[in-house]
Amino acid sequence: MGRTSDSVSLHMPGRFENIDLFQYLGEQLAELCGFDSDGSFWIGLSIREALNNAILHGNKKDASKEIHVTFTLTPDELEIAVRDEGFGFAINVVPDPLKPNNLLKTSGRGIFYIKNYMDRIDLSRAAKEGGEIRMSKRCPKSARPK
């Protein structure tokens, strides 16, 4: 029987100093999937940006609220889901950082970086479950795990 998918779910208190571990885990999983160092970097950065948003905007920096991260590895792709325990945020209210009026703003680039690299990004908000960013990237053909 062919392999379907493997998932690992972790959760952390919503504090910025906890992000490094999840970035590292994501980078290691990316390497396992055959991504090169650039790919691993961008996956790690995407995870970091999603966690930044979850802590800052989702949980409103309330460290008593947790962040839940699920890494799912299928034969074709690596998917990462980051869920807050707050209210999430709406992707359509994130301003375009490339617009001239926004170019010199000091924030608003995190989602842009994720969208730039990941193949798919979905944001959802649920009153009780919090907000979730789900993003995925196809694994390189040459090294898809069997």
Add this chain to the structure above:
Amino acid sequence: MKSKTRDVGDVTIVELTGKITIGEGEIKLRKDIEALLQMGKKKILLDLGHVTFMDSSGVGELVGCYTTVKNRGGAMRLLKLTRKIQDLLQITELITVFEVFDDEAKALESFSA
């Protein structure tokens, strides 16, 4: 993030080491630049050659410092971007905003032009 400053003529070179991310480094960078401005140092060259990682908050802080220095009548330029930091600035078109140099001597010369 750690920083070390040195003056070459009327230009202050700030060598940054480590990560500039949310909750780590971004606030220190802002404070370091503010301290230099308060000392009257308005020609600032940020050496990013030993910055190992930057997220969007770090990029935002670079932008914030650039704007602050410019608004106070000064100039801030960047030196020795790693390829990944260059990519981060390129993708968000900030590479067109900053003056970026690979060579310190040329960077210093640019402040006199």
